[in-house]
Amino acid sequence: MLREFLVANRAAILARARAKVTARTAPLATEEELTSGIPVFLDQLIEAMALSRASSGEQTLSASKHGSDLLKRGFTVAQVVHDYGGVCQAVTELADEKQVGITADEFRFFNQYLDDSIAGAVTEYSRQRELAITADGRERLGELAHELRNSLGAAMLAFQSLRTGQVGPGGSTAALLGRSLLRLSGVVHSSIARVRLEAGMKATERMSMRELIEEIAVTSSMTASSRNVELIVMPVDSGVDIEGDRQLLAAALANIVQNACKFTPTEGRVSVKTTASRDRVVIEVADQCGGLPPGKAEELSLPVQHAGDPVGLGLGLSISRRSIAASGGHIRVRDVPEIGCVFTIDLPRLGPVS
């Protein structure tokens, strides 16, 4: 009886279910839900009822499959649950209006199908989410291993060449070894910063901007000298304080300054200038990389960078951005055509100690 009612009133049920889903305020209905999700669910319900001889296992499988199909199309769990609810309400309302008698068994089947669909969808969502997290973790480990192997490979080749005694410790081989070790150190620091960020391990403290910039100057001078780049760090006035996670901020700033040194050609210059207003501290890192390709400044300003960035800048910058955001700041990138680019780190300034 219920199945015949569903077949005969398919169009009316769909129209009513669509109206309910459209009227929803959160999550907002999508075109895909209205044109695909709801009709598929209703048709599968009709089909399942036709297979009255089907075992409950087969029915569960069909319901679960539909739930998982919807998730694969990009529907959220909330959308799936609301869509099922919309169809359920449309069927019962219309049956009530038309005074169609639905037997207790049919109603039980209907509810069972609905429950199975939702359970299947949620289970599939959890499974896919787990897979996505695992895949993401694998991808990150792969990136880390790739970066470590390149740095380690270059370091080992340079070290072994030095050991032969055929090249001197002051030449290009030693410089390559130093650069590779710095790169390894950078990879380790970035990884630690990422872990701290993701674990929410923030140790907020008041710190002197002068001390922080001096620390960055010391760590980055090694990178600058290994690439024969002049690093100019302007002194910061005392009494300029900020609040944040010192380790994260130091790693982020060092990453930006060291990248600036990396992309500036030999005998070029990188400058770090810090200015403070009443409530902001602005650090400008200017390099001489030659300028960015069209659109790159905007791309680098996006919150998430692509891991496939061939120079690795995007990935490091992404972690730097998150590290600075964790202290209430932000990064902007400005292109200076033909010359280089300027990274501006803007942080809230703390008031004087009372």
Next chain:
Amino acid sequence: MARRCILVVDDDEDMREAVGLVLASTYRVRYAFDGVDGYEKAKELPRPDLIIADVSMPRVDGITMVRRIRATAALCRIPVIFLTGQTSVASIIAGLSVGTFAYLSKTSAPGVLEGKVKRALGG
């Protein structure tokens, strides 16, 4: 006798330089930064006597680059050594299946690389 020419293809600048440092005293070394650049540089004259390539590179990876080289009559006999961080069994099989002379880890000792290069060049 002119020095033999080796083309080093790697997207990592430091790795290119490190390989160059090991080989430059004996061979003439040229560089390419990915599979596309590697294929183009391989076609340039004088043609390389040996190609040392990374596997994982942007745009075109090392295996695809070697397939293109093998499919080009003028280049198909150039020996190739993969010097890569990809050291899983599947990667090694994939690398060797395109007709490479050797498959080395990036963390190999310079002596191992030098030995393979010498043998690949018939020395």
